[in-house]
Amino acid sequence: MLSINSQWILCSVCGNKTRNRIREDTILKNYSLYCPKCKQETLIEAKNLQITVIKEPDAKTQSRKKAILPVPAGFF
Structure with a gap:
């Protein structure tokens, strides 16, 4: 059987675990x-286990901004 990580x-606000797993x-x-x-x-x-936070656009700009969160070392 193949093991999937x-x-x-x-x-992204407080850094604690949510109830979701990927x-x-x-x-x-x-x-x-x-x-x-x-x-x-x-x-x-x-x-691919990379989480990206999507920041909502302001009233002035219409583009979405993304921030990539790093996966902690030894997390798997």
């Missing part, structure tokens, strides 16, 4: 991630 999605073959687009600890909601994308 998985990890918990961490909150595998290395998971692809998320415009996923609304909720953190039960800080009660914040964040829009994310995920591919």
